[in-house]
Amino acid sequence: MKILKLRKDRLDFFASVVQQFGEVHAPVEVDGGYAFRRLSRWSEARLNYPRTILPPKKYFLPQRETLFRFVPEKGYVPSAEGLDTRIILFGMHACDIYSLNILDMVFGGAYPDPYYQARRKHIVIIGIDCIPDKHCFCRSMRADFVDHGFDLFFYDIGDYYLTMVGTALGDDMVLATGPLFEQPAEADVDEYKRRSSNKRAAFQLEVEIRDLPEIFEMEYQSGIWDELGEKCLSCGSCSMVCPTCYCYDVADSADLGTRDGARMRIWDSCLFSTHALVAGGENFRHSRASRIKFRFYHKQRGFVAEYGRPSCVGCGRCVAACPVKIDIVEVLERLRGVQHAVSH
Amino acid sequence: MSKPTAGIFGLTGCAGDQLVILNCEDQLLDLVALIDIRDFLMAGSANDTGCDLDIAFVEGAVMSKRDEQALRRVRARARTLVAIGTCAVWGGVAATDESAPRDAWLEEVYGPTGADYDSLPARALHEVVQVDYQITGCPIEKDEFVSAVANLLNGDAPLLPQYAVCVECKFRECGCLLTERGEVCCGPMTVAGCNARCPALRIPCVGCRGPAADANFASATAMFTEGGVSPQDVARKLRTFAPQGVQQ
Ligand code: SF4
Ligand code: SF4
Ligand code: SF4
Ligand code: SF4
Ligand code: SF4
Numbered sequence: 116m117k118i119l120k121l122r123k124d125r126l127d128f129f130a131s132v133v134q135q136f137g138e139v140h141a142p143v144e145v146d147g148g149y150a151f152r153r154l155s156r157w158s159e160a161r162l163n164y165p166r167t168i169l170p171p172k173k174y175f176l177p178q179r180e181t182l183f184r185f186v187p188e189k190g191y192v193p194s195a196e197g198l199d200t201r202i203i204l205f206g207m208h209a210c211d212i213y214s215l216n217i218l219d220m221v222f223g224g225a226y227p228d229p230y231y232q233a234r235r236k237h238i239v240i241i242g243i244d245c246i247p248d249k250h251c252f253c254r255s256m257r258a259d260f261v262d263h264g265f266d267l268f269f270y271d272i273g274d275y276y277l278t279m280v281g282t283a284l285g286d287d288m289v290l291a292t293g294p295l296f297e298q299p300a301e302a303d304v305d306e307y308k309r310r311s312s313n314k315r316a317a318f319q320l321e322v323e324i325r326d327l328p329e330i331f332e333m334e335y336q337s338g339i340w341d342e343l344g345e346k347c348l349s350c351g352s353c354s355m356v357c358p359t360c361y362c363y364d365v366a367d368s369a370d371l372g373t374r375d376g377a378r379m380r381i382w383d384s385c386l387f388s389t390h391a392l393v394a395g396g397e398n399f400r401h402s403r404a405s406r407i408k409f410r411f412y413h414k415q416r417g418f419v420a421e422y423g424r425p426s427c428v429g430c431g432r433c434v435a436a437c438p439v440k441i442d443i444v445e446v447l448e449r450l451r452g453v454q455h456a457v458s459h
Numbered sequence: 460m461s462k463p464t465a466g467i468f469g470l471t472g473c474a475g476d477q478l479v480i481l482n483c484e485d486q487l488l489d490l491v492a493l494i495d496i497r498d499f500l501m502a503g504s505a506n507d508t509g510c511d512l513d514i515a516f517v518e519g520a521v522m523s524k525r526d527e528q529a530l531r532r533v534r535a536r537a538r539t540l541v542a543i544g545t546c547a548v549w550g551g552v553a554a555t556d557e558s559a560p561r562d563a564w565l566e567e568v569y570g571p572t573g574a575d576y577d578s579l580p581a582r583a584l585h586e587v588v589q590v591d592y593q594i595t596g597c598p599i600e601k602d603e604f605v606s607a608v609a610n611l612l613n614g615d616a617p618l619l620p621q622y623a624v625c626v627e628c629k630f631r632e633c634g635c636l637l638t639e640r641g642e643v644c645c646g647p648m649t650v651a652g653c654n655a656r657c658p659a660l661r662i663p664c665v666g667c668r669g670p671a672a673d674a675n676f677a678s679a680t681a682m683f684t685e686g687g688v689s690p691q692d693v694a695r696k697l698r699t700f701a702p703q704g705v706q707q
Contacts, residue, residue, distance in 0.1 A: 146634025146661065168632045178630040348682075349673035350647035351622055355629035366618055369609040371486060372493045382630070387622050388673050403675065436629075438637050438647055439682050 116262075117280040119289065119296040120303055121269070126276070130157045130205065132292045136284075137201030137239055140174075142167050151204060162206045165248045166432055170358030171204050171211050172218065175234045182230065182365070182378045194377075198233040206243045210251075210428040212265050213258035214358030215240075220422050221361050230380075239284060242268035243276075247318045250431025252444055254315065255322040258428035272306040275299075322447050324415075324425060331416040334450050343446070344404025346439050347386065353410070353433035353441070354384035359426040362390070385409050411446060463513035463612065466498035468533055470526040471553065471581070472519030475598035476544035477501045480516070486605050493612060512537040514611060520546040520553050520581040527579070527587055534588040539611065542584045543604070545597040549669040549701035552597075554581035557702065583703065592617050595650060597667035597700060603652055620651040621672035624664050628655035636663050643683055643696060648674040666697065670704035 121129060130139060141160035142149040149164040151171055181194040215235070222231035242265040253259040261268070266285035269276035277299055280286050289296050299307075354360040364383040369376040383390060386406050391399040400406045418426035427443065434442045469477055481502060483490065490496075494514070498506045515537035521527050534540055545551045557580050565573030584590050594607055594617065607617035620626075624646035628635070636642040636658055645666035646658060657664050670676075676697060683693045697705050 145632060147639060148634040150632045168634065169629065173632075345675075346678050348647040348675045348678055349623070349671070350625040352625045352629055352635075352647075355626060368606060368618070369613050369615070371489050371605055371609040372612065374613070382626070384622070384626075386673075389621050403673070436635065436638060438625075438635075439678060 117286065117289075118299060119278045119280065120272070120275040120299045121278050121296050122275055123271075125295055127157050129292055129295060130160070132295075133203055133205075133239075133241075133288050135291065136288060137203045137237075139203045139205055141205040154205075160205065162243055164206075165245075166208070166250075166430055166435070168432075168436075169356060170214060170430065170432065171207055172214065172358050172361075174202060174204065174238055175215065175218065175231050176222075176361060176363070176382075179379060179381050180230065182380050184375065184377045185367075186375045198230065199237050201237050201239065203239040203241060205241045207240055207265070208245045208430075209242060209261045209268075210253040210256075210258045210430045211358055212240060212242050212261045212268075213253070214428045214430070216261065216264040217359050217422070217424075217426055217428070218361060219264075239288075240265045240267075241285075244268075244270045244314070246314065247320075248431070249319055250434045251318065251429065252320040252322055252431065253429035254318050255320065255324060256425060256427055256429035257324075258430075259314075259318075270307055270310070272303055272310060275303060277303060277307045320429075320444050322429075322444055323451065327425070327447065327451075328416040328419045330450055331412060337450065339446065339449060340408040341404045343407045343441060344402060347403055347407045347441060348438055349386050349388070349403060349406070350438060351384040351386050352436040352438070354386060355382060356432040356436045358428060358430055358432070359414070360384065364389075385413065407441070411443070415447070462493065462495040464497050464510060465494045465514045465516070466512045466533065466537070467496065467501070467516045468498070468518065468529070469501060470517065470519030470530060470547070470584075471522035472544060472546045472551070474501060474518070476516075476518040476547075476596070479598045479601055480604060483601050483605060486601075490605075490608065494608070510536070514539045514541060516541050516543045517584060518544045518547055520550050520583060521579070521587050522553060522581050523577040523579055525577055530584060530587055539591045540584075540588065541607070541611075541617075542590045542593045543599050545595050545667060545669050545700050546581070547584045548593040548595040549704055550581045550583045550586075551700060554583070554702050555695075555698055555700075594619065595668050596652060600652055600654075622651050623647050623671040623674070624649045624651050624653065624655050624658070624668075627651045627653070628658045631655055631659050633658050633661075636661070641686055643686070643688055643693075645696065647671075648676060648679050648697065665699065667700050669701035674704070676705050 138153055140151050140153050142164045143152045143159045144161055149161060149167045151167055154160055183194050184192045186192060222228040265281045268279040280289060362383040362385060363380045366379050367376050368379055400409055414427045415425045467477055497510050498508055500506060515533045517533060521530055542548045565576050565578060569576050594603055610617045628646055637644040642663045644663035646664040648670055649664050649666040650668050650671040653668060680693050684690050
């Protein structure tokens with residue numbers, strides 16, 4: 116990997132140059148929080164942000180999208196709208212990039228998803244490092260660092276960003292700026308290492324994930340699931356904000372007065388009673404307790420069995436978004452605790 | 460094939476849902492081209508008040524013997540009956556307080572004639588007759604109404620969300636009034652479809668669409684009381700638009 120450095124006060128110049136590669140989107144302030152939005156000017160960007168309300172998955176798997184239209188005379192007309200828009204996501208955190216690497220396995224595996232893949236091909240990713248806050252546990256989830264999945268990645272080393280060049284496109288962006296990037300010196304490397312170990316020490320949360328799937332297996336009957344089921348509001352916020360929740364519903368919408376229509380894809384959640392409802396009225400997860408249990412099992416056990424790691428990246432969004440303070444770190448700790456996590 | 464016939468009716472309500480239908484400016488010409496609206500008192504006086512109807516849309520709660528008779532007549536005429544608006548679906552604001560001393564109030568308001576006044580505790584349509592589909596909202600959403608008509612014309616059931624307002628609030632990526640500001644937002648208990656209109660304007664949801672399919676009122680009440688709201692206020696808040704939903 117090519118490693119360079121960029122003077123921090125030249126970042127805005129760099130941003131103005133990369134505009135020629137596509138629409139620049141970055142975190143901006145929204146209602147006291149942050150959201151990735153298209154920038155109208157660079158000064159709106161807030162690169163020092165804890166986490167965005169929605170993860171960048173919204174760019175790859177939009178909240179609502181049209182998959183194709185159907186017109187009886189023409190048959191199926193695939194929707195290509197926005198699939199090849201060149202977007203630059205400027206300022207993605209490592210855990211969010213990691214989450215895309217996870218989604219790549221899901222949408223690129225046995226059943227490749229052409230919509231996701233097309234967007235993935237056209238969206239440029241520029242990462243930036245961050246300081247963990249009280250909800251972050253990405254290090255425990257091995258997602259505090261990414262070695263691929265980005266075009267460029269900036270690490271703050273004081274007056275400079277140490278810059279990892281991840282792809283040929285990233286290299287093109289560097290070259291397009293002329294002599295803006297420099298070779299790092301030994302002192303820069305030392306500073307990188309110093310900050311990297313400081314960051315490690317800054318985590319306030321730690322979860323042990325080794326043998327967690329086995330513990331889930333043993334605690335299948337734990338009383339914790341009923342307790343969480345009583346508490347959960349089934350509001351779905353945790354799934355909506357989760358960078359690795361990829362469940363969606365598919366529905367047809369008809370155009371008024373014709374046989375034409377569109378097939379839509381809309382985010383869904385296993386917390387909803389409709390998620391496991393099938394024709395004939397049978398519901399595999401009728402109780403709220405079985406649904407919240409499923410959410411945890413899917414992420415921490417089922418996904419490990421299928422893809423070799425949990426699908427959680429420890430971004431903390433679900434914890435921050437839950438109105439009744441259901442906290443994944445606490446749940447995992449209690450499951451591991453020797454009291455069998457039973458509360459009543 | 461002749462056009463399907465339709466009627467649009469109002470019981471005790473504010474006529475807001477009928478007004479939404481009239482306000483579908485962009486689709487109104489298409490709608491009247493596709494369905495033969497025979498009976499719609501709010502829109503015109505030349506109505507056929509006895510014909511059979513393929514679809515009847517009924518707004519408002521049942522709050523009098525007269526409402527009840529009107530609803531039964533519509534039911535007898537209609538192949539498909541669709542309740543429109545929170546009052547028709549859940550009883551609405553008028554059903555908030557069933558324990559109200561109705562007789563005493565009637566006397567207070569109407570004097571001695573109050574005792575003969577035709578006034579009953581508010582009921583949702585489904586408590587009186589069989590209802591085929593329900594489109595909730597205070598008032599209903601234009602796009603939900605139009606797409607419901609499109610589906611009905613194709614012989615399909617209207618497709619309406621069952622999940623909570625929070626989902627659409629997150630879709631729009633609004634900051635959360637409940638978790639970030641501690642406000643009493645009813646989004647988690649309320650059914651989506653309004654595209655989180657109020658939270659998107661930084662106003663807490665008051666639950667005007669009635670409960671989401673999976674609403675958990677017990678836990679929500681505990682959550683709000685822990686946040687310092689009295690249980691009575693929580694109950695009042697949650698009961699405002701759909702008291703029957705809260706009891707379920
Ligand atoms: S489960 Fe929670 S912490 Fe883990 S990735 Fe999803 S939102 Fe982030
Ligand atoms: S099953 Fe649940 S936890 Fe798993 S991806 Fe779907 S919504 Fe997320
Ligand atoms: S955010 Fe909390 S209350 Fe809402 S569905 Fe998730 S766990 Fe349940
Ligand atoms: S503001 Fe209200 S509707 Fe929006 S996510 Fe928060 S609780 Fe739900
Ligand atoms: S946000 Fe709540 S109060 Fe506002 S329109 Fe929607 S359901 Fe009604």
